[in-house]
Structure formats: structure tokens, C-alpha cells
Amino acid sequence: MTNTPATIFFDVNETLSDLSPVGDAFEAVGATREVASSWFASILRDGFALTAVGTEARFLNIATTNARDSLGASPLNMPIDEAVDAVIAAFSNVSLHSDVAPGIRALHDAGHRLFTLSNGPASNAERMLTKAGVADAMAGFLSVEGNSPWKPARASYEDALTRTATSGVAHLVAVHPWDIHGAAEAGLSTVWVNRQGATYPAHFTAPTVTAETLEQLHTHLA
Template sequence: MNSTASVVVFDVNETLSDMAPMGERFAEVGAPAQVAKLWFATLLRDGFALTAAGGNGTFAEIGAEVLRGLLADTGTGTDREVAVEHVMAGMAGLGLHPDVADGVRALRAAGYRLVTLSNGAARVAEELLASAGIRDRFERLLSVEDAAGWKPARAAYHHAASACATDPGQMLLVAVHPWDIHGAAAAGLRTAWINRDGANYPNYFTSPDYTVASLRELPEALGAPTAPATGRR
């Protein structure tokens, strides 16, 4: 374990979970599948706004309310509350990206402590990791619901450091979202950006310490031994 960090902190939504099936949930209630991306972006915007104003809110509450507005605009024929319940339930049934399980196993085998830190509920991470058979690799599943605000606020990352009884400088945040990377860096964490799609990193955010195309590549980037791909989800 050659990295200066000893605790790897994973974002959950989109970083670990594959959210592509959420488009199908929208289509099933009569809304365009592409509205799923708008819904998630709007949900994050409003969660960030509450935090910036000194408040907080749960992912489920904000997500449901944003959905009501979007579904009203798209004019679906499904009863709105039934549609909201159907779409929100999809978050609990998502699977991992194909590269996640192997990367997680290799990092844990290399001696890193593994935790999650999500703007969503910890129970969603619990279901996601348990169904993939890797829940036992994680020491803690943390949520900003127990912090003073959402990521990328500094308080969210410091909440994780406090829960793990470590210094932020001993933690490495792994995420696909540049805004999460930027926030973690500002809070004193080291950072690793997973760029699965070959996107350009915004130059107005702090650059990540590590950039990898797959979580399978991260152990080697950190100087840890890699594990062979298993093909298991």
C-alpha cells in the first residue's frame, strides 16, 4: 500500500451504481427516458442549493418532489404518485458497473479501509453492495443525511473523516463527478477520478490526484497489486 491515503471513500450514485436503467423507469410511466438525466441533475442542484443556504434535505424527499414537477411537465398518463413511487423504487434496484467488484476486492486485499459517502441514503448503498456480494469489503456506509450538508460541502467529507476516526489527508475520494473531486480536494482529501467515458475534466475544478478509466486500474495507480477480472457483478 504505497499511497499516502489509508481510507478509500467511494461516492455511490453513478460511481459505483450504473444508473442507466433509470431511463427505463421513466419510460415505463410514460415519460421520455432521457428525462432521467435531467431529474438527477435537478435533484443534485436543489440538494446543493439547500446546503449552500445552510440547510439539508434527504435524497428521497428532494428526488420525489423534483419528479412531481418533471412528470407534470411531460404530461404522462400515469397517476403521478404511482409514477413517482415507481421511478424512485428504481434507485434501490440498480447494479454495479462491471469494473467495480474487481477493483473493490483488489483495494481491500491491498489493505485499504473502504467506506462509502453518498448524497443518498445509506440503505441504498447497503442493498447495492450486498446484492453484488461485496458488502463485507466495506467498513462503513455513510450518508450526508448524518452530516451538516451534501457533498461537495466540506462538512460532508469531514463527517466521513470523523466517522472513520482519521484525518482527511489520510482519505482518498473516488468519484466520477468532477464537482465531488473538487469538493473533496478542498476538504483536504486526496482524489481519484474514474473517467469511464473519456470525458474532459473541467479546468475550473481542482484536478484529481489520479485519473483512471476503470476502477480496476486504481489499485495499480496507487501502487497496490491488481486482481484478475472475475466477470462477476
């Protein structure tokens, strides 16, 4: 990577957002954090499956349906409708990881053009970044909904490049190796954010750069 101003796309769920309050919500209604993790994985699974067969996938619709299924086997302390509402409310009101706002600000100040790119509603990213005081650093908030297949389909990244009129250097920043792989297949440079010290799966295309936090990212672009 170089210090040439670039277009940078950020995945949203888990890359920017801290989903630990969702685990708290599952525990509060009588389930477990493990159920929360399997629920989120099931959203991705079903969204990928719908995309694979050419059917439109809506993130919050899948999340709500699968929350009911995930909570059904737990000893809930409230009616299941209320438990589902509590989980979705928690998911819809999560905040940024602590490293995100300073990382976004540093990249903006360095002259880079920044966008979010999510499989979920663009409004979630806009809300979080507005709350953190860095929405002004963003050039836009993008969602695949109504525009393209879900990431990691190649078309999702190509559509983002088209919608943002990007012709120069472009990077995708994500915590998910499947997202890194898809972006690489579409010709983007990639940054894997590895906050947990995980091992990158060898069956996916390796990231161009690995960073432990978004605060480190501007140094990799220098």
C-alpha cells in the same frame, strides 16, 4: 499515490451505481431518458441550494418531489402517482457498474480501508454492495444525512474523516468533478473515474489520479 494502506471513500450515485435502469423506468411510464437525466440533475441542484443556505436536504424527499415535477409535462401512460412510484422504485433498486465489485475486492485485498460516502441514504450503498457480494470488503457505509452538509461542502469530508477516525492517507473516488473539487479543498487525495472519456472541467481542482474503471484503481495505488 503509494502502496501504503489508505482510507478510501467512494461516492455512490453514478460512481458505484449504474443509473441506466432509471432511464428505462422514465421511458416505461411515458417520459424519456432526457427527462431522467434532467431529473437527477435537479436533485443535485436543489440539494446544493438547500445546503448553501444552511437548510437540511433529504435526498429521497427531493427526488420524489422533483420526479412529480419532471414527469408532469410528459404524456404518461399511467396516473402520475404510479409513475412517480415506479421511478423512485427503479432508483432505489439500481445495481453496481460491472467494474465496481472487482475493483472493491482488489482494493480490500490490498489492505485499504473502504467506506462509501453519499448524499443519499447509506442503506442504498449497503444494499447494492451486499447484492454484489462485496459488502464484507467495506469498513462502513456513510451518509451525510443527519451528520453534515451535502458534499461538496468541505465539512462533509471533514466529518467523514472524523467519524472514521482517519489520520493517515485518505482518498475520495468519484465520477463527479464537483465532488473531486470539494474533497481536494478538504485536503483529500482524489480519484476521478472517467468511464465516458469526458473532459475534466478546468474550473474545478484537477484530480490526483484519473482512472477509467474501479478495476484500474489498485494499480494506481501500487
